[in-house]
Amino acid sequence: xxxxxxxxxxxxxxxxxxxxxxxxxxxxxxxxxxxxxxxxxxxxxxxxxxxxxxxxxxxxxxxxxxxxxxxxxxxxxxxxxxxxxxxxxxxxxxxxxxxxxxxxxxxxxxxxxxxxxxxxxxxxxxxxxxxxxxxxxxxxxxxxxxxxxxxxxxxxxxxxxxxxxxxxxxxxxxxxxxxxxxxxxxxxxxxxxxxxxxxxxxxxxxxxxxxxxxxxxxxxxxxxxxxxxxxxxxxxxxxxxxxxxxxxxxxxxxxxxxxxxxxxxxxxxxxxxxxxxxxxxxxxxxxxxxxxxxxxxxxxxxxxxxxxxxxxxxxxxxxxxxxxxxxxxxxxxxxxxxxxxxxxxxxxxxxxxxxxxxxxxxxxxxxxxxxxxxxxxxxxxxxxxxxxxxxxxxxxxxxxxxxxxx
Numbered sequence: 001x002x003x004x005x006x007x008x009x010x011x012x013x014x015x016x017x018x019x020x021x022x023x024x025x026x027x028x029x030x031x032x033x034x035x036x037x038x039x040x041x042x043x044x045x046x047x048x049x050x051x052x053x054x055x056x057x058x059x060x061x062x063x064x065x066x067x068x069x070x071x072x073x074x075x076x077x078x079x080x081x082x083x084x085x086x087x088x089x090x091x092x093x094x095x096x097x098x099x100x101x102x103x104x105x106x107x108x109x110x111x112x113x114x115x116x117x118x119x120x121x122x123x124x125x126x127x128x129x130x131x132x133x134x135x136x137x138x139x140x141x142x143x144x145x146x147x148x149x150x151x152x153x154x155x156x157x158x159x160x161x162x163x164x165x166x167x168x169x170x171x172x173x174x175x176x177x178x179x180x181x182x183x184x185x186x187x188x189x190x191x192x193x194x195x196x197x198x199x200x201x202x203x204x205x206x207x208x209x210x211x212x213x214x215x216x217x218x219x220x221x222x223x224x225x226x227x228x229x230x231x232x233x234x235x236x237x238x239x240x241x242x243x244x245x246x247x248x249x250x251x252x253x254x255x256x257x258x259x260x261x262x263x264x265x266x267x268x269x270x271x272x273x274x275x276x277x278x279x280x281x282x283x284x285x286x287x288x289x290x291x292x293x294x295x296x297x298x299x300x301x302x303x304x305x306x307x308x309x310x311x312x313x314x315x316x317x318x319x320x321x322x323x324x325x326x327x328x329x330x331x332x333x334x335x336x337x338x339x340x341x342x343x344x345x346x347x348x349x350x351x352x353x354x355x356x357x358x359x360x361x362x363x364x365x366x367x368x369x370x371x372x373x374x375x376x377x378x379x380x381x382x383x384x385x386x387x388x389x390x391x392x393x394x395x396x397x398x399x400x401x402x403x404x405x406x
Contacts, residue, residue, distance in 0.1 A: 023139035186221030
């Protein structure tokens with residue numbers, strides 16, 4: 001059983017410092033590579049699916065969160081206000097109010113809908129010290145968030161498209177959902193009071209889940225305060241379940257913000273907001289990937305994808321040339337030379353690197369590499385150009401496979 005906190009420190013991915021504070025990890029260079037690669041993967045997938053990216057500030061006036069409903073329904077999880085120039089400012093607990101303001105910043109036509117707005121942005125939650133742990137529960141969160149502004153008739157198709165995007169990402173990342181949950185409101189004053197809108201949103205999400213063919217359970221008390229949601233659940237090696245990805249249909253915030261678009265009839269109509277997150281928070285996603293793969297990330301996500309191992313000092317110059325070729329092709333490669341220990345010790349140290357290339361005297365003379373894969377397979381001795389082409393092809397294809405047939 002793998003613990004992402006131990007692995008993260010052993011592999012030099014992230015750490016914490018009491019002077020920074022609990023629940024506020026920092027990312028080391030290899031961890032930053034994983035995070036950046038994951039973020040770019042999501043942005044690329046979103047661009048291909050028709051999303052436009054924005055940036056919005058991590059602060060907002062208290063009035064903004066009063067309007068959205070966060071101040072009334074979510075205040076216990078927010079940081080206290082800061083007094084600035086006679087105004088109360090808050091670190092945002094969510095990105096949706098900011099995106100609602102961007103939508104309403106100018107007149108919108110029905111021809112723009114669905115408008116898919118995405119952001120990898122910071123948000124902040126005042127988690128209690130007792131629940132903080134590694135990357136899974138943190139106080140500063142980098143969220144893969146998006147909001148689709150659409151007509152009611154488009155909501156099911158857009159929510160279904162978001163669910164399909166989540167499924168494709170999980171396949172590329174080599175993770176799986178343990179179950180899908182339809183999260184509904186429970187008792188108490190946590191939820192906004194508008195039974196008709198709750199029923200309408202719930203019916204649409206049921207339609208999405210039924211059409212997708214995935215099994216799901218309806219659970220009361222797990223909804224967002226403003227609407228029901230589909231939660232894609234994951235389970236860690238200890239059997240603890242958590243939510244990684246979500247899809248929500250929201251009628252509440254468009255009403256609170258007075259969002260409108262001009263319909264084909266020339267009249268003003270209220271859009272629906274579909275909230276969705278493909279990988280949830282980057283922190284939780286990396287924690288789960290570490291535990292799922294034991295630090296052996298899929299080749300496209302690995303901090304180092306190729307290590308070249310010269311047998312002796314005479315092959316070091318050639319090894320560095322191979323690494324330069326690999327880097328020029330967009331691969332993350334490095335040399336592990338004889339000054340770092342015996343060949344066997346270096347191979348063991350590089351056990352989590354997807355591709356190892358041993359370079360002896362014969363290989364150096366003939367432009368070859370003796371190839372080893374992380375899983376123990378040995379595809380044989382290959383020309384440098386052929387080997388790098390095949391590794392690059394596998395990395396660009398993403399997914400979890402290490403090697404393709406020639």
